[in-house]
Amino acid sequence: MAPTAFREDYVEADGVRIRYMEVGQGTPLVHLLGAGGLRLTRAHDLLCRHVRVLAFELPEGPLPEHTLARAVATLGLDTFDLMGTSSAGAAALGLALQEPRRVRALVLEAPAAIRPDNRDADLERRLSGLTTPTLVLFGTADDVVPPAMGRVYKALMSNCHLVFVYAAGHAISADRPEAFAEVVVDFLERHEAFVISRAQTVIHP
């Protein structure tokens, strides 16, 4: 398969210039990338067969509170799905909390927003009121953020679903892109109904 042709562009909000890559058709998925910057993986190739991917490179340091929401609005996205990876998990949760009606569903890939040595009581209090359908993914071999942190999100958020991706480290989408993309696409399409398998088991009809 030929490499997917991403279009690189910039969006400006509150005087902050944010670089992003876009590809695909359909429901927009805003992906806030982690500290590694704008590095796309095979998982993006797989995701863009199903959704319109807009991968954002977050500038270093904290953004003004509503800048991300304004940036997304500038791109003309009224409602959208949102994904945050690792250190961008906190920004994704912040945006979901600010814009509960615009964010249709939230995916957190190995989020670092809650860590055993750095619990944010205020964030955790606010999360308990977030009803956005949320998928939290941890690799079973993550040695950056303990996968056991997944249960904290699951316990706090009423519509949160925790999935362990076997044999993946912190960079789940790079380590097991097919497994990652399959569950993300299914969740974005069906939200909590994704627990019902649609796999075919007929060997010979």
Add this chain to the structure above:
Amino acid sequence: MKISFFETVRYRAPEALPPEWPVPSGAYDRDAGAAAYRGMIERLEYVEELGFDWVSVSEHHYSPRILTPSPIVSAAFIAAHLKRITIALLGPIVPHSNPVRVAEELAMLDTMAQGRLVVGLLRGTANEAMTYDLNPQEARERTDEGMELILKAWTEPQPFGWQGRHFQYRTVSIWPRPLQQPHPPTFALGTSRESCEFAARHHLGCGVSYGPFEVMAKATRYYREQCARHGWQPSPEQIIYRANMLVAETDEEAQALLRAQSNQAPFTMRAGVRDAVMTLDSRNIAGEARSPVVSGALPTTFVGSPDTIVEQVRRCREVVGAGVLDLSLHPPGSGDLDSLMRALELFGTKVLPRIREI
């Protein structure tokens, strides 16, 4: 030293059976089967009385040699009849099981048996792969993943999904959880590099079987090295050695018993099947290749009078490092119950009391 009795049910076939695996199901005699399971409980009551620490059961299919295709059913039946002994379920063959079901059933069993459960998880012998159409080339990977999923199902307090290579579940949240926390004492059974590494990584025990002390010591040494690499040290009770033992009043009698044994492999297969298994399966001892097919009888590593056996057990502890011996006191497939009971009595009265402190 802890002592475990390996219970194989001892089906006594009224007529000679074909040796090849799978043994035709039509040759099964239901009266002989009923007698075998009744006899199992009577025997185990005696085993408990003699002071054995554990009784172990295993999973084998399509043959009368070890009549426990579902070791969980055996273990539950035994747990209900015996009140003190620990039940060692060694164990579910993980690659062809539903790991979540295994986690649930073992948690039930641990709770119903009031914490008298020990678990061994394993890949299974080469012929077992054929039982449920498992691709032998996938068996190792499915075992590792399945074991990890069982541990996760026991310990994760929140409902979770599992996006595996071979197993996929969108939601898992088992009830009951095990009585023993975080889970029953668990062993990864096998001599392979992969099995030892898995055990070390997850702080599990290790179990080896049948081979001579020096060969098994390669695996247990490798296991201990891997544990050290992961920053911990296993206790002797975390190493099980399963073996055949022939004990008699004198060394001469024991040697005569050994000479009288058949040298037939426990599971013979058609040549074409065996050759195909050899090319599809691979096995190793701490990384050194070994044949996936057992060509002769499994070795008997303890042979002699009570005095000789005590010395052999001492040597086993030194060389293999095992703190648990899981014993067949008679060839596992043999239906000669009188000899088995004599061996049990001799071992229980003349050997067992002397090896506890080893």
